[in-house]
Amino acid sequence: MANPFKAVINQLNNEIDKNSKNELNQQQKQNLFNQTKMYIFLQDFIEKVKPYLEEGEEIHAYLPMTNDGQNASAVGLGLLGMYHPESEEAKAYVKNFNDLRGNRILIFTNQRMIFTTIIEFLDQKTFFSYPYTTIKAITLKENKMNYFDWDDSFPPKRVALYTYTFDFESENHIFSELLGQRDADILKRQLSEIPALQDILVTRNIYRKHKFDRVVNNPVLAYKIMYSLPLAVAVIFLILLALGGFFHIGPTKSLFDFTTEPALQMISMWLLY
Structure with missing residues (x-):
């Protein structure tokens, strides 16, 4: 393993050689510090998840979900996103990252998808398992919304915003989320690379086993109603x-x-x- 002290010094030498005069301001330094702190935390978090994997199960990718506007927060956020941490580890997480139920993660393995809310896993080791063998179809539907950008041009420029509806049913559980472009790219890559996912139908329509759920638990239909x-x-x-x-x-x-x-x-x- 490379010595991080030498790696950083070498990077500084490269910046001097390139006559780099770009210095980080205070906000950029704070952002870099927060990212580094989160990186260290997530490495430790993944190690806590690994004991719950089955024999021969391997992690292929992670799909992060937050409440910052890119996701619909339809899954796992709870009532107003409220939560009362119980363990010291969960309390430290809230203090360090100012998050309750906002940060959620969907883990892709070679056998299933695992969904958990970070703070709930720290507190109670709670997670949901969606084996690929229980999923009949996966909905991945592109949504386009136009708006006028007043910041960069006048008259305002018409800009297209793309989101993706991600939905599936696994036994008695329904998973439904709204993804941004980067999240959708992660999902598409797993759909094409994981053999067990390649056998699942990917469609623009919502699949439900029961007719009642096709109407009541249908995010595509809800989006159309809300829009029209x-x-x-x-x-x-x-x-x-x-x-x-x-x-x-x-x-x-x-x-x-x-x-x-x-x-x-x-x-x-x-x-x-």
Whole structure:
């Protein structure tokens, strides 16, 4: 193993040779310190997970999930993300990283996926196991959302934001998350490299064993409803206004009858303000 002291000194020498004048500011130093601290912690955390692996089971990759906006926090976050640490190890984790249930990890092995919330594993060694043999289909659906970027250009530039719905059912458990591009790349790589995952159907549709779950526990359907419901409500409201204004029928007709009390109240408010 290379001596870290020599490695760092050699890096400093290389920077001098390249006449590097870029110095880290205080925030960059703090970020680097936090990353190093997290790296050391995760190395120790993985060693705590390994005793729970089966004989011949090997870890292939890790898929991190957080509550910083890239993930939907649909799995494992709990009520308002609250948690009361019990062990000294869990309390130290909260103190060092200011996290309760936000940091979660999905571990890909050659036999299964293992999901756990960091703090729950530290406290109670709680984790969920999803053997590949119990998964009939995996949903990986690309979602595109457009927004206007006002920061870099004027007039604002139209920018596309891509997210991915990741969902599967394993026996009586349903796993569903929203992934960013980097997370989706990790997942795609495992789908193509792990032999047991290659045999599982990858689809854009949600697979559920029971019909009830196809409606109630369907994130794709929920996304469509959330996206289209405000538009549908606006269209219905405009139709009702048109019926009341032009044909004097429907629940909004009184708004256009200036002899009724609602219309008089509205006129009075306009005059007062």
